[in-house]
């Protein structure tokens with residue numbers, strides 16, 4: 001299998017799905033407060049996605065995932081399952097939204113800090129966002145996909161943070177996870193990664209840890225990924241289109257438009 005190049009009509013649909021996914025993150029912000037449970041956040045997002053946006057929440061029943069969104073708190077790296085745990089002051093939480101509209105996926109996530117942020121919380125959330133943006137800024141036709149991981153890896157390292165290796169970004173379109181695999185670290189090997197072409201769509205979604213890059217998956221639920229050393233982890237995600245001259249962020253939020 002090779003990397004799909006989206007046709008103009010498909011790109012139009014990707015733009016719509018991306019915008020809708022970003023609107024869920026804009027909507028949920030005001031609910032992310034001390035005392036709310038991640039299950040309640042899931043219910044609010046589910047109802048908004050289905051009833052207000054007329055979309056399908058892609059995670060629900062995806063390979064058996066039981067909820068409509070992923071909520072990853074503190075040392076949870078990704079794929080946290082919404083549940084009855086209440087958010088506490090100082091928690092950091094990634095909310096990851098994927099919606100399907102007219103057969104096309106939009107996938108995006110951001111970090112929220114609950115209550116008064118600690119120095120560590122602020123740092124890891126900021127570094128992770130900078131890693132994602134640095135990666136995005138590399139995107140243009142003709143470069144190797146591996147450039148993204150190279151810049152993210154060196155930047156994270158310069159901030160004494162590490163990049164998770166076990167999970168990658170991914171091509172996206174009519175399929176949730178398709179080729180290419182977008183690696184966010186620098187493996188130091190000869191770069192044999194694909195060359196970018198206009199019309200490719202993929203996510204950039206680095207998971208950045210304050211401690212070691214090593215992660216473990218819960219044996220209890222089969223989903224929740226946490227840092228092995230229990231250090232804080234943060235992640236941001238956008239769905240990106242390769243354009244003739246560079247890139248377009250299909251999941252851009254209003255708060256990001258002038259930054």
Ligand code: MF3
Pocket residue numbers: 058059060062063065069070079096097098107203205237
């Ligand atoms: N949205 C996640 C991603 O960025 C995937 C979640 S799959 C699920 O690729 F099953 F955990 F929901």
Ligand code: CO
Pocket residue numbers: 107169170203205237
């Ligand atoms: Co993704």
Ligand code: CO
Pocket residue numbers: 096097098107108109237
């Ligand atoms: Co996602």
